[in-house]
Amino acid sequence: MELGLTNSRVLVTGSSRGIGYGIASAFLAEGATVILTGRNEENLQGARSALSDEFGGDRIEVFLGDLGDATIRQHLSSALRPQGLNHLVCNVGSGRSVPILQETTDEWRRMFDTNLFQAAGMVQDLRSLLAASVKQGHGASLTFVGSICGMGAIGCPLAYASAKAALWAYAKNLVRPLADDGIRVNMVSPGNVLFPGSTWEGKLAQDAVGVQAMLDREVPMRRLGMLDEITAAVVFLASQRASFITGANLVVDGGQTKGL
Numbered sequence: 001m002e003l004g005l006t007n008s009r010v011l012v013t014g015s016s017r018g019i020g021y022g023i024a025s026a027f028l029a030e031g032a033t034v035i036l037t038g039r040n041e042e043n044l045q046g047a048r049s050a051l052s053d054e055f056g057g058d059r060i061e062v063f064l065g066d067l068g069d070a071t072i073r074q075h076l077s078s079a080l081r082p083q084g085l086n087h088l089v090c091n092v093g094s095g096r097s098v099p100i101l102q103e104t105t106d107e108w109r110r111m112f113d114t115n116l117f118q119a120a121g122m123v124q125d126l127r128s129l130l131a132a133s134v135k136q137g138h139g140a141s142l143t144f145v146g147s148i149c150g151m152g153a154i155g156c157p158l159a160y161a162s163a164k165a166a167l168w169a170y171a172k173n174l175v176r177p178l179a180d181d182g183i184r185v186n187m188v189s190p191g192n193v194l195f196p197g198s199t200w201e202g203k204l205a206q207d208a209v210g211v212q213a214m215l216d217r218e219v220p221m222r223r224l225g226m227l228d229e230i231t232a233a234v235v236f237l238a239s240q241r242a243s244f245i246t247g248a249n250l251v252v253d254g255g256q257t258k259g260l
């Protein structure tokens with residue numbers, strides 16, 4: 001299927017490793033130019049180098065900095081302006097928190113900063129660039145990486161579940177105003193994903209039998225998700241093949257949240 005992403009410019013926030021890195025790689029495979037971001041320079045340059053080996057360096061740009069910082073986001077916006085932006089993937093987020101009901105006010109703030117406010121800041125700063133892409137005759141899309149943790153009570157850290165639920169509420173409420181600019185807004189909500197360096201890699205190494213027992217109990221497909229199963233959903237939603245899709249939450253979880 002031709003996805004129509006060749007020559008498009010895609011910013012994937014938090015793409016020096018993990019799911020963001022996989023998403024960046026999947027867009028590069030479709031011929032897009034990708035802007036990688038992260039806070040750690042060594043990791044970011046390592047990601048650029050590994051992806052350049054696979055795809056060549058011409059279509060890879062990097063931006064180093066903490067996207068939770070409004071001034072740094074302004075620098076990013078200025079750096080992107082000359083060449084524009086067609087697709088934004090807000091991937092930065094983290095589920096690492098404290099045990100349930102031990103959240104302090106600072107921890108609530110930290111989780112909402114990471115999983116919601118930072119993404120909202122990106123939208124605020126880059127919306128005009130996406131709208132300009134539409135005016136120039138290219139499509140534009142905005143995709144959030146959520147989590148099934150935000151969809152119900154499935155035992156995730158409390159502040160994380162709350163922040164991801166809020167992210168989905170935020171995304172849904174953007175659909176109509178951004179449709180006026182021609183920008184589509186969607187979310188991909190992964191379940192349990194296995195990739196190099198993931199939590200699940202560590203859990204499998206410690207207790208593979210326990211992990212399988214959990215999967216047999218909780219996940220109809222009885223397995224972990226693979227990175228390319230998540231990235232394919234993100235790339236599809238940005239593509240021209242999804243041109244009438246906005247306001248969707250594409251859940252990629254092997255059926256774990258089927259009853260929610």
Ligand SMILES: NC(=O)c1ccc[n+]([C@@H]2O[C@H](COP(=O)([O-])OP(=O)(O)OC[C@H]3O[C@@H](n4cnc5c(N)ncnc54)[C@H](OP(=O)(O)O)[C@@H]3O)[C@@H](O)[C@H]2O)c1
Binds near residue numbers: 037067094118145193
């Ligand atoms: N892993 C899972 O199983 C899973 C499941 C469901 C949903 N998700 C969601 O998927 C997304 C990615 O998760 P992940 O597990 O791949 O995360 P991860 O492994 O922790 O990677 C996060 C990426 O974001 C960068 N980053 C973090 N904070 C940043 C900031 N403030 N500014 C710029 N870059 C930042 C990190 O690089 P630096 O540290 O160098 O900044 C890294 O490249 C998150 O939204 C998460 O909630 C993950």
